[in-house]
Amino acid sequence: MRFSKTVSICITVFLMVSVSSVVSKTAVKHGADINKLKISEQSGAPIIAPEIYGHFSEHLGRCIYGGIWVGEDSDIPNVKGIRKDVLDALRNLNVPVLRWPGGCFADEYHWKDGIGPKDQRPEIVNTHWGMVTEDNSFGTHEFMRLCELLDCEAYIAGNVGSGTPEEMMDWVEYLTFAGKSEMANLRRKNGREEPWDVKYFGVGNENWGCGGNMTPEYYSDVYKRYQTYVKNYPGSRVKKIACGPNSWDTHWMEVLMRNCRGKMDAISLHYYIMTGSWGNKGSAVDFEEKDWFKLMDNALKVRDLLAAHIEIMDKYDPDKSIGLYVDEWGTWWNRQPGSKPGFLYQQNTIRDAVSAGIFLNEFNKHAKRVKMANIAQTVNVLQAMILTKQEKMILTPTYHVFEMYKHHQGSELVNSSLEARSYSLGGENLPALNVSASKTDNGVYVTICNINHQSGEKISIEVEGRDIADVSGRTLTANKINSHNTFSSPGNVQPTALNDVQIKGNTLSLELPAKSVSAFTVKQKN
Structure with a gap:
């Protein structure tokens, strides 16, 4: 060599x-x-695209509120409302891209509720995750400030399930248009003169499930309609991401690649692993040797999963112009005893760390097609990098994996x-x-x-x-x-x-x- x-x-x-x-x-x-x-x-x-080492932050449990966001008036040290300890820890990972606001939450989120003076923002009920009421104090400006503080790319997940093409079009204009318009002027009124550089925009999330329970044939038509209004304004180039399959659903991939190629820059893929079933996923900390072995086997199957979907993508896109974004992946366990239902709070062991290494190695080895991956999730949810408890913060074993692997980015x-x-x-x-x-x-x-x-x-x-x-x-x-x-x-x-x-x-x-x-x-x- x-x-x-x-x-x-x-x-x-x-x-x-x-x-x-x-x-x-x-x-x-x-x-x-x-x-x-x-x-x-x-x-x-x-x-190896740096974005393979991306992260995912959803309005779910204590990921945003209490995890990333504590507000400017909090006794917990913060940078304009963002927890300083969490911010410093994430900076150490060289986070390349952050996905927000969901997840299932994305297809119920109406972005105009999260802009303007905080005391005038409406309260909403998070129907997917715990039926808790949120005050919308963390919205577009706060998320984009977080990305700037992390020096990472923003990946916005747009609302297809309950939103309109006009709402999506307005959000892209609000975010990226430098000229004079209703939305650009509204952004200026809310304190941001210059547009943001938003590189990634997802047209819906899990539209085969919580994002509308659609068939791939129906969603492919919906996608083509909505993506039309994700505009590229002067000086801006937004990559459009279509909602891809759940795990092994190759039919969904086939339909989307056949019907929508030429109108998308990337397609997503979601893959979670566990040792039990969706009804009883297994414990994060109380498990036996056989459970260790089974999780390793399940994690290794990501190689065959990628190969199956890449084969379909290669059939319709031999030049590999469409990226495969594994924008949700990781371990999923029963919630930690004593935690709130619907918050998906789980502990994180050396077993989770090892499974993360399996995923990342396989993403690296499939770098010709895999151009992004976003572990679920950043703080306090599923296979988190960080856990917080009031003013306390700990780094998980998976965090250390990402810190040790970060030198692959861009290599x-x-x-x-x-x-x-x-x-x-x-x-x-x-x-x-x-x-x-x-x-x-x-x-x-x-x-x-x-x-x-x-x-x-x-x-x-x-x-x-x-x-x-x-x-x-x-x-x-x-x-x-x-x-x-x-x-x-x-x-x-x-x-x-x-x-x-x-x-x-x-x-x-x-x-x-x-x-x-x-x-x-x-x-x-x-």
């Missing part, structure tokens, strides 16, 4: 199953003593060929490791996932090209499969220094801890 003079390779180790793709292949070696990885460049490699995918040992439980087998790798300005960044919860996995890594000069990094692991951070013990699961790396020529060897995530930089000699 011909890298720049100083090549750094970061390897994040996750509990994860590795599978083959056009840029990464895995062979399972039953009974082998060691895993083997070879890293090399490839021709025509795609760039060039490279080839990773892995021979993995078999990881077995109850007569079932999965490959013990999974890999994705990218070439950055400083070298190559590699993420490896060890899904074996029972023991460490030895690995030999050959980096094509020059000899290795130095290796340094961190490991995220835990004592138990359900270890998690709490408000009384916020540091139970956090990265520590990576040790005992052996170097010989252009090969390094080490043992990846059980149920672990590791990230390390390999520098090659000049």
